[in-house]
Amino acid sequence: MIYTVAVLTLLASSVFCQEAPKCCTVDQWEAKESQVNGIVPTGGQSQIINVGLTLHYDSTNQRVAAEETITTKGQTYDIHVIQDFAKKIQYNIIANNCTKTVIGSFEKACVPDNLDIDQFLCSLLGHDVMPRLMGNYYFGGKAQALPFTAYQMSVQGLQVQVAVTTTGCYPVEEIILGKFGTTDVSETFNYVNITDGIKDPSVFTPPASCNSGPVKYGVHLPTGSRILRGRSFLTL
Ligand SMILES: *[C@@H]1O[C@H](CO)[C@@H](O)[C@H](O)[C@H]1NC(C)=O
Numbered sequence: 001m002i003y004t005v006a007v008l009t010l011l012a013s014s015v016f017c018q019e020a021p022k023c024c025t026v027d028q029w030e031a032k033e034s035q036v037n038g039i040v041p042t043g044g045q046s047q048i049i050n051v052g053l054t055l056h057y058d059s060t061n062q063r064v065a066a067e068e069t070i071t072t073k074g075q076t077y078d079i080h081v082i083q084d085f086a087k088k089i090q091y092n093i094i095a096n097n098c099t100k101t102v103i104g105s106f107e108k109a110c111v112p113d114n115l116d117i118d119q120f121l122c123s124l125l126g127h128d129v130m131p132r133l134m135g136n137y138y139f140g141g142k143a144q145a146l147p148f149t150a151y152q153m154s155v156q157g158l159q160v161q162v163a164v165t166t167t168g169c170y171p172v173e174e175i176i177l178g179k180f181g182t183t184d185v186s187e188t189f190n191y192v193n194i195t196d197g198i199k200d201p202s203v204f205t206p207p208a209s210c211n212s213g214p215v216k217y218g219v220h221l222p223t224g225s226r227i228l229r230g231r232s233f234l235t236l
Pocket residue numbers: 094095097098
């Protein structure tokens with residue numbers, strides 16, 4: 001009996017709750033992105049972190065890079081982040097000073113699908129609740145409309161909204177609300193000026209200062225996206 005339940009649970013978990021993407025972005029793209037992150041640690045000071053970045057996404061070679069300008073508490077930092085998922089290393093370069101951290105596996109930038117299965121069962125089994133369609137909309141006026149599709153889901157207990165262009169699955173916006181650990185977070189990501197392909201692959205090449213020094217386990221600096229690229233919630 002227990003054995004049967006275990007097998008059924010495993011089956012349900014591995015088959016029914018598996019994510020098949022609703023749509024994925026093209027394999028290589030670049031974008032300008034702006035982030036507004038509001039965080040309130042329990043018992044701590046609230047903080048606004050503004051990030052403007054250029055994002056380079058390359059699923060063909062399993063790597064992501066971003067040139068970021070982070071502004072918080074009146075300070076501005078310029079940082080170049082390279083995530084090399086083939087080597088499982090993230091390089092964080094500030095003023096040619098390089099630190100390296102271990103990262104997980106590459107995840108393609110996709111909106112997952114729910115396969116119309118029992119969401120409640122899957123959530124009981126510890127799976128994220130997959131997207132529900134919020135609706136189809138367009139930006140701008142009717143004559144120059146940009147049609148987009150919005151989804152709502154729950155990921156690691158956080159309330160998430162994702163919008164992608166109805167044609168082509170290009171990211172438009174992500175909104176994340178909820179508690180990450182003991183910190184309340186409210187994050188908005190907007191993507192503009194997306195182009196297909198990688199113009200200059202050297203953005204993925206770490207500088208010589210990254211050749212030495214240890215690879216540490218530690219908190220990653222955030223890159224482009226939370227949902228559409230690697231569903232990890234990491235804040236500064
Ligand atoms: C470079 O990194 C080292 C080690 O973390 C640190 O002590 C030093 O202050 C950093 N230098 C700059 C310019 O950020």
